[in-house]
Amino acid sequence: MTIEPIAQRIRAQLGELRAFTATPGNGVTRFPFTPEARAASEYIKARMEEIGLAVRMDNSGSVIGRLEGQVPDTVMIGSHLDSVRFGGAYDGIAGVVCGIEAVRQLIEGGGQPYYSIEVIATNDEEGSRFKxxxxxxxxxxxxxxxxxxxxxxxxxxxxxxxxxxxxGLDPDAIAANKRNDIKAFLEVHIEQGPILEAEQKDIGIVDIIVGIKRALVTVHGRADHVGT
Ligand SMILES: [Zn+2]
Structure with a gap:
């Protein structure tokens, strides 16, 4: 396998995706349920269709491309489509583009995988718009x-x-979309710290990760959220 054409495709797609921002020239600002999110979703959808995935938007507003395996149980690969305000061009979206490229390699290599595979671009992971x-x-x-x-x-x-x-989603059905078929979730994510660079490593594998819970509390008489 030659890596360079794959890397080139990933770079090119990330270069195009950074244009879907509400703050051109000032980082990527792609909040959920906005025209920028819609445009990036359409772009991702087209890339998924190009490699032969069956693409849909689920009721969370995420974009999902599915490759049917020998069993319906599913391995998900992906990351988030939305960004913080003035965010980086690789945060989240790199995991989506890498997922598409990984499945492209799998399809071109031939053979049906045992588990079904879904590449997912998740929506409103960052919480920048609604806290x-x-x-x-x-x-x-x-x-x-x-x-x-x-x-x-x-x-x-x-x-x-x-x-x-x-x-165009159905908020009244918000509790009716539980998935029980997901066996594993793989996420490639840009490192948001200096360690890999300092140690001159190309990639790291996470073995311990912070767990985030957000609780609704009342602060000075108004509803607010805190990360814990
Ligand atoms: Zn992220």
């Missing part, structure tokens, strides 16, 4: 209620519920 985040993960695990998503609001007072509706 909530981990949205697709919570939807896949049916952790959210209609009350929750009516309560989470952005700084203009738009709730997740209303944003979902405007995006």
């Amino acid at each position: 909530s985040g981990l949205f697709t993960g919570k939807v896949l695990d049916a952790q959210l209620t209609v009350d929750d998503i009516r309560r989470y609001k952005d700084e203009d007072g738009v709730s997740v519920y209303d944003a979902m509706k405007a995006y």
